Amino acid sequence: MDISGRRKNETAYAKPGPARRFLKQWDIQLMALPAMLFVFVFSYIPMYGVLTAFQDYSLFRGFLGSPWVGFKHFEAFFHAPVFWDVMRNTLVISSLKLLIGFPAPILLALMLNEVRSRIFKRTVQTISYLPHFLSWVIVAGFVSSLLSTDNGSLNLLLQKLNWIEEPINFLSMPEYFWSILVATGVWKEIGFASIVYLAAIAGVDPHLYEAASIDGAGKPRQMFSITLPSIVPVVVVFLILAIGNLLNAGFEDILLLASNPILRDVSDVIDTYVYRIGIENSRYSYATAAGLFKAVISVGLLAGANYWARRSGNSLW
């Protein structure tokens, strides 16, 4: 069969069977296959593992031996007393982050673009990139130190201005938590996130500015009528990604900044809830169900945002 096949097709001698071809390129397969095995084990097995959400998982029986229970854990999650609190916190925190944290680096990039002094620009950039490289543990340490009642700089400042008499313990008061969380997030990422926007701005044709200034447009006018519209495509791509991430309200930051249980009513989001219930209380199946619920909604949001973007001509895929 093989021989007759070869005779029929003259080019076939350069193309032996797939198994042969595979063996012949063992050297490059050796580069790719072990890595793919890794991806399979550490990414695909957990994806399959979300089926735990439909089980009563027990550590002793393992994934294969645990009984199936259908949607029991999902129902339990939806009827849990904290469900609406967790959903509200997730949506409020991520909306605040989107509303304030998303435009902030764009504004920073627009402002940096107006700076003519190179030393000044570089200094501000270098300083503002730095927090991105610090761990959340360190950042949370900074925040709790600045806000503490014992030599906390914010309390010192407010006292000096005579706005308050006694130092306020900001990190144990639920009404301040959302502001602190959002401000910390902006502080950490504003500089680094501005890099892409600065790069997009650098690509704007300088002749546009010349023409505009001849037409009598001042600096603010140029910023809003030339710079900003030029970077809209980049902004839209990042906005789609941000909307797809709407249920990722934060994790490490909330875990570390809301270490005081008093804050739980305003700090618990789906991810931290999953962590607390799953890892700390070992209710694996229930926590997986809560996590899967979040993942399903996130995919829906991403698809929706992309549909909206495609209609405006800036699709992600």
Place this chain on the structure above:
Amino acid sequence: MKLSTGDRVFVAAIYIALAIVGFTAFYPFWNAAVVSFNSGADTLKGGITFWPRAFTLENYRVVFEDARLIDGFVISILRTLVGTACSIAATAVFAYGMTKKELIGRKAYMVACIVTMYFSGGLIPSYLLIRELGLMNSFWVMVVPGLISVWNMIVFRTFFAGLPAGLEESAKIDGCSNWGILVRIVLPLSGPVLATLSLFTAVYHWNDWFAPSIYITNADLLPIQTKLQQILNSNIMHEQLAQMDSSASSHMGRMRSVTTKSLSMATMMVATVPILCVYPFVQKYFVKGVLIGSLKE
């Protein structure tokens, strides 16, 4: 070109706003450093902002005399070195394989990789997998799961594909194998991308406190960031101070000047220094690295 009055006000406002941004970005760091160099007892009186009032190195001496903190630093350094080297090597090899057009299954591999960028099993299934693999409480749990980074693979692949094809062809004619080409030609030409991705990977390893906090219970294996988190979150430091007080009663007078706050600030500074050291050298690379990544997006 002369600026109009309105423009001048506008530009001046921008300079002021940026100066405020710069100050706000820098102050928390500066203040923590100042507190770490100030006597703990003195800090309790308040008013420490821009400059230490009672300068001391005592806080740092206590940090460097604490065997548990030193262990934490050693684990962090080991983890960062081993984790970065293994991950960059494995990912670069993978990426080079993926540049080969004749690689059977290349498309399927790529799709399988990209899917993992959008979907994941989530925290609990990953945790259960690590448990069932028996990686709990082992040093390797900090290295192995992150060995292959799909994101880095794509950045590497893009960079490799941009190298002049002629170099590879002539090496092949000279009888060089694919592995030989990778080691002798491709990698030596990939300095910038290696530097950028190594930096990002090393920073990730140095900063990661969460994975050890759920996978490792043996305190001897915890990296400094996780130990720091535990210190900041609880009263471990008080306990520790009490222990050290009793074990070294001759140092009682000295210990009194050190507080939980001054000690944790000093630990935080020590945990930040490695990042401050590499940061200026690679800054020129990472801007480029971020752009490679986002263009691929």
